[in-house]
Amino acid sequence: QVQLVESGGGLVQxxxxxxxxxxxxxxxxxNYYMGWFRQAPGKEREFVAAITWIVGSTYYADSVKGRFxxxxxxxxxxxxxxxxxxxxxxxxxxxxxxxxxxRSGRYWDQNEYDYWGxxxxxxxxx
Numbered sequence: 639q640v641q642l643v644e645s646g647g648g649l650v651q652x653x654x655x656x657x658x659x660x661x662x663x664x665x666x667x668x669n670y671y672m673g674w675f676r677q678a679p680g681k682e683r684e685f686v687a688a689i690t691w692i693v694g695s696t697y698y699a700d701s702v703k704g705r706f707x708x709x710x711x712x713x714x715x716x717x718x719x720x721x722x723x724x725x726x727x728x729x730x731x732x733x734x735x736x737x738x739x740x741r742s743g744r745y746w747d748q749n750e751y752d753y754w755g756x757x758x759x760x761x762x763x764x
Contacts, residue, residue: 640664640753647758658719660734670740672717676730688745724762731757
């Protein structure tokens, strides 16, 4: 089993920045994709960004491209989401997710992920 723990959420003004962290533990980490998703009140959970654990290839939703950066530290088993130029519409609970092994390459599909964190709240005020 893999446990994922997010941290770094909070309240920030529009235009500000936050960095989210997702620390993984529980067993040797040999997943393929790790991703960030978010869910705003009354909306479905949506893809934000993903990274391949071994190579470090990155993928982003159009809504965050150019503002958010996903990265990983394999020595620390941690994935980060640097969020800059935050907007009120970025307000949501942010969830970290990990695949147990490669499936289809649909990194944007939450059904591809086996493990989820408990979420961390990000609130952007206007």
